[in-house]
Amino acid sequence: MIDVKQVSRYFGRVAAVNDISFQVAKGEILGFLGPNAAGKTTTMRILTTFIPATSGTATVAGFDVHEQSMQVRKRIGYLPENPPLYPEMRVRDYLDFVAKIKGVDAKRIKKAVDDAMGKTAITNVGNRVIKHLSKGYKQRVGLAQAIVHNPDVLILDEPTVGLDPKQIIEVRELIKSLAGEHTIILSTHILPEVSMTCERVVIIDKGKVVAEDTPENLTKNLMGAQQLTVSVSGPDKEMADTLSKIQGVDTVQIKSQGKGQAFSTLVVESKSRDELRPVIAKTIVEKGWSLYEMKLEDMSLEDVFLHLTTKEEGSVQ
Amino acid sequence: MRNYLAIVEREIKSYFSSPIAYIVIGLFLLLSGIFFYLIISNFMQMCMRADMQAQYYQMAPPKMNVNLYAIRPILGNISTFVLFFLPLVTMRLFADEKRTGTIELLSTSPVTNLQCILGKFTAGGLLFIIMLLSTSVFMILLFIYGKPEFGPVAVGYLGLLLLGLSYISFGVFFSTLTDNQIISALATFAFILFFWAIGWFSSILSPEIGKILNNFSLIDHFDDFAKGVFDTRHVVFYCSFIFMGLFLSFVSIESSRWRGR
Ligand SMILES: Nc1ncnc2c1ncn2[C@@H]1O[C@H](COP(=O)(O)OP(=O)(O)OP(=O)(O)O)[C@@H](O)[C@H]1O
Numbered sequence: 056m057i058d059v060k061q062v063s064r065y066f067g068r069v070a071a072v073n074d075i076s077f078q079v080a081k082g083e084i085l086g087f088l089g090p091n092a093a094g095k096t097t098t099m100r101i102l103t104t105f106i107p108a109t110s111g112t113a114t115v116a117g118f119d120v121h122e123q124s125m126q127v128r129k130r131i132g133y134l135p136e137n138p139p140l141y142p143e144m145r146v147r148d149y150l151d152f153v154a155k156i157k158g159v160d161a162k163r164i165k166k167a168v169d170d171a172m173g174k175t176a177i178t179n180v181g182n183r184v185i186k187h188l189s190k191g192y193k194q195r196v197g198l199a200q201a202i203v204h205n206p207d208v209l210i211l212d213e214p215t216v217g218l219d220p221k222q223i224i225e226v227r228e229l230i231k232s233l234a235g236e237h238t239i240i241l242s243t244h245i246l247p248e249v250s251m252t253c254e255r256v257v258i259i260d261k262g263k264v265v266a267e268d269t270p271e272n273l274t275k276n277l278m279g280a281q282q283l284t285v286s287v288s289g290p291d292k293e294m295a296d297t298l299s300k301i302q303g304v305d306t307v308q309i310k311s312q313g314k315g316q317a318f319s320t321l322v323v324e325s326k327s328r329d330e331l332r333p334v335i336a337k338t339i340v341e342k343g344w345s346l347y348e349m350k351l352e353d354m355s356l357e358d359v360f361l362h363l364t365t366k367e368e369g370s371v372q
Numbered sequence: 373m374r375n376y377l378a379i380v381e382r383e384i385k386s387y388f389s390s391p392i393a394y395i396v397i398g399l400f401l402l403l404s405g406i407f408f409y410l411i412i413s414n415f416m417q418m419c420m421r422a423d424m425q426a427q428y429y430q431m432a433p434p435k436m437n438v439n440l441y442a443i444r445p446i447l448g449n450i451s452t453f454v455l456f457f458l459p460l461v462t463m464r465l466f467a468d469e470k471r472t473g474t475i476e477l478l479s480t481s482p483v484t485n486l487q488c489i490l491g492k493f494t495a496g497g498l499l500f501i502i503m504l505l506s507t508s509v510f511m512i513l514l515f516i517y518g519k520p521e522f523g524p525v526a527v528g529y530l531g532l533l534l535l536g537l538s539y540i541s542f543g544v545f546f547s548t549l550t551d552n553q554i555i556s557a558l559a560t561f562a563f564i565l566f567f568w569a570i571g572w573f574s575s576i577l578s579p580e581i582g583k584i585l586n587n588f589s590l591i592d593h594f595d596d597f598a599k600g601v602f603d604t605r606h607v608v609f610y611c612s613f614i615f616m617g618l619f620l621s622f623v624s625i626e627s628s629r630w631r632g633r
């Protein structure tokens with residue numbers, strides 16, 4: 056549905072986006088993740104035909120964003136970073152206007168606007184003047200604007216910014232419910248958002264794609280490491296030595312010792328992804344120590360993100 | 373066509389949902405009214421003096437020409453006020469879309485730049501027509517109490533319309549250059565003031581050059597209209613001026629796309 060090939064965009068000499076490529080399949084939700092100034096907004100502006108790329112090609116729904124921009128525009132709904140609202144208009148009039156310029160049939164405009172307002176839960180503010188709405192409601196009107204013509208592709212630039220926690224959950228649910236019939240790209244620098252809403256993530260930093268995968272695989276594969284917390288009672292020194300001799304274990308640290316507590320907590324790290332828990336359990340039991348708990352710590356997406364984006368930084372310096 | 377109409381409609385609604393339309397029309401009407409009153413009382417005095425003189429010399433009272441002594445100076449005054457008020461009408465057209473970010477909606481919708489520019493130009497033009505129509509109150513008074521010729525009045529108004537549309541087309545252009553309404557209005561004002569009076573100061577430098585530059589003077593071409601003389605050369609001049617402003621707007625919008633807004 057969306058195909059980006061080696062797209063770059065320069066502002067003067069500075070590359071805001073530098074040779075990025077990725078695809079989005081029909082009905083998929085792609086998370087576009089990156090720190091500030093990574094080039095998320097610039098990429099989205101290229102995809103929505105707002106600005107042209109300096110080099111490279113991008114197609115949306117089979118149409119080139121540069122050569123066939125009008126065809127692309129008919130098929131996309133776009134929520135820019137700042138919702139593009141006319142403050143003096145009433146919500147319903149505004150959505151009417153958007154539906155008109157997006158090419159919705161005159162006869163179907165009323166229904167399209169009603170549907171969009173229903174989906175974004177703003178029906179009750181239809182007659183309010185936009186500038187008097189709260190930030191969260193403005194954001195929803197922005198979202199309603201993006202879906203009013205029922206586009207194939209939705210491009211949402213930080214759609215949950217400025218919403219309260221309850222609204223964030225609602226908007227995420229809304230976005231999820233829109234997937235399937237719509238193909239969605241959403242940008243964010245909030246990590247949990249990606250793991251909650253997106254099927255696939257593209258992480259970009261300084262205009263380059265640094266990783267692309269499902270949220271689960273990113274956390275699992277990219278770190279290439281696992282961490283186990285083992286609670287066990289026995290002689291600390293000996294335990295640490297014994298565990299670190301197990302094949303595949305790289306380091307063992309004693310986190311807390313068993314003074315006043317029945318057990319000590321050891322942190323076992325391994326660079327491999329092989330399953331180590333049975334071997335560790337067996338060793339402990341054979342030594343006659345008592346095992347209280349053993350837990351595999353998940354690397355959070357946060358860790359992956361920091362890891363990837365700071366690694367990039369390091370290689371630049 | 374549909375896009376164009378949608379944009380015209382939205383712009384007109386937006387004019388009237390903010391105070392700007394009311395302030396511009398109100399002040400414009402007030403100023404025109406004051407000058408109408410001054411010109412008419414002046415005209416009445418002139419008539420009275422002429423009547424008295426005629427009685428003194430025992431002649432028939434002379435026919436005072438309303439078109440020449442009242443309508444022409446009124447139109448002249450209105451043409452000056454337009455110079456001050458139209459930059460206020462056009463200042464927000466693109467500048468505000470840039471400031472609030474709604475330009476991102478327009479430029480990613482299946483609307484062409486031409487539809488957008490023409491839509492905004494038309495909306496500004498319609499507001500200007502409303503301003504002109506509001507001054508017709510004065511003309512109606514003149515027609516009730518005097519016997520002016522209708523033809524020259526119509527020609528005069530046509531001249532005002534063309535003059536105003538020329539200002540508006542460049543107002544649209546200057547509003548594409550900035551996201552600041554004040555700068556947009558000031559640039560428009562400076563520009564049209566320059567072309568308004570281009571003949572005056574150039575004739576100070578050299579009478580020959582002054583003569584050539586007078587061909588580009590916006591107000592010079594209006595003179596004949598105010599006299600009630602219809603000349604297609606002037607119409608062609610204003611139409612080219614309007615076209616130029618719209619063309620530059622188009623170029624400006626296209627190039628800001630490449631620059632990344
Ligand atoms: N119109 C412009 N002119 C000059 N530089 C620009 C322009 N737009 C973006 N940039 C630069 O391009 C880089 C990428 O900006 P972009 O807005 O795409 O980042 P982003 O990932 O959306 O960041 P954020 O999370 O802060 O929204 C930045 O360094 C920015 O300064």
Ligand SMILES: [Mg+2]
Pocket residue numbers: 095096097136212
């Ligand atoms: Mg951004």
